[in-house]
Amino acid sequence: MTDLQLPAWAGWAMGLGLLLFIVLVAISVRRNHGIKRSIFAAPYSLWMIIFTILPCILIAYYALTDANGRFTFDNFSSFWDSNHIMRENLRAVAGDEMAATVARGSVNVDTLVYSLWMAFLCTAVSLVLGYPAALFMADRKMKLGATLVVLFIIPMWMNFLLRTIAWMSLLEDNGLINAFLQWIGVGKAQLMYNQEAVLLGMVYNFLPFMVFPIYTSLSKMDPKLAEAAQDLGCNDFRTLYKVTMPLSLPGVISGITMVFMPSVTTFFIPRVLGGGNTRMFGDLIESTFKTAGNWNLGSALSLIMMILILISLSILRKADPNGEGGGIV
């Protein structure tokens, strides 16, 4: 990694942040008429200021400046036209005529659109797979439910990088699945290095984030409501459709957010299971920082993604105003 070259005022900003923190603590101590309660919140708010608020300010600063620290919107032009910097550079070294041959580059926009599409697919598949699983787990008549909860949690004890790499040894040409396919006489199939493998990896990693919020809201539901519906003549399907599903909506919305957000920002999975054949926005941001060494453009790309996520969060927030699905939205 390259070292962090902070702008000159970063030290001041950090000092100011610390001051702000002390003032906030003082105010909350006064409000709560004592030091006891607010003291517990102090480590967390300090953490938030140093590791969330300040980095956000820095990202915004980098996104709106050029390499020399001057204010500019150039990084956003570069997002829209990925050839922007190259054209300007060519103008300098090869003249206007050569620069004019460079058309608008759509690499950044296309990659973002592709990431949103993959995130949508991942969320949809997770919902279709996750909802029945949550229903099953929350059903009090099923003794297996509790076991299933544990089975969902156990893989999460392992690091997601390891879990993703483990898929490689399953999907490889000479991997376990292909060995089995060959043994039963079907023959080898190319299972890895394509979009489907990436989607599989994403769903596998993010599915628990869909299942658990739905599970929580389903198990909080009063079972008498379903019984009442059946007493009043609903069959099983209508009970599910008219009673259970609407009541579990907050959990569904929370699940959708929890899956959609990490899906848009996915990186590493496309490189391992997609073999670099599919590039997502997270990988693009990483290579803009690391390979291209362009911190300003990288920050602008991050900022655009953060704004998109904020917008989608606020839309979802409208659907679950009371935060019943765990208040994650």
Added chain:
Amino acid sequence: MKKLICALLAAVLLLPVCALAAEEVNIFNWEDYIDESVLEQFEQETGIKVNYMRFTENEDMIISVESNPGKFDVVFPSEYMVERMINRGELAEINFDNIPNFANIRDDLKNPSYDPGNAHSVPYMWGTLGILYNTKLVDEADVQTWGVLWNEKYAGQVLMMDSLRDTMGLALLMVNPENSMNCTDYAQLRAAADLLIMQKQSGMVKSYGLDEFKDKMVAGEGALAVVYSGDAEYAIELNEDLAYVVPREGSNIWVDNAVIPATARNKENAEKFIDFLCRPEIAAANVQEIGYCCVNVPAMEILGEEYQSSSVMNPSEDVISRCEYYHDLDETWLSIYTTLYSEVLSAKVNN
């Protein structure tokens, strides 16, 4: 009295610093890039304490050197990074009176274009860029050209390197064998990027990667892979079906060098250490440990027949004459390379 105490205190504090400074050398080398027992041997012979530190990328290394002046006495940049450091005035001129063993270095690696006259650098390890292929799947005649990576016979079985300079460089040679891998002609670069996009879209490429290729090739997960010769040697030792070739259009030759930063505090010790590395037995021990090509002529005799006959470890003059060094691109051209390469990485595969 107070002044005296202060002076005494200062002297006491400075003493160990002076004592250490006279007898230590700070080495900054690549991860897994030396036989560590030779470090002990150096300490025993000279009484100089070796502080050994490691890095994984040229770009990380130069940042550490720039932000910690005086911390390192010997570092090991690749050829283009040597050039960049010379241009930035960050390297000390080496006094070759202190390095008699420099005579052992291969003549064809002396006086390189990245550091004329070897004023600042002594070669440490070297190698080429080429194609590792599975002889059971690939026809030897096909693989003599980079064009094999576009040959439809091997569609879906090519492992391409995810490396800006190497991948763009070989595509430049495909556009026109007369091109330099350091080309700064936009039309040629554009054509090279288009060739790589075409290769990807037509489904030739199985995956893009770097370090994992040698293991994939050993496991038979691909027919052709673009690799460095050191990785090729490792793979061939584990799987005898594999072979390595430097295509006829030419390729890159890379050299990792020992250099002394201008800010080094123990320049003489650094020169002693570099001279030590150029000793045949030491060079041979290091090559045996890490498996890259040997820069040291007498060391090759120690390494034996098997090594000398290996075309991977000991490239022929013909191969060397076809290859060229990478030169350090300025920021403008580097950003043009980067933009074009980014387009390749983002291209969609037509299924």
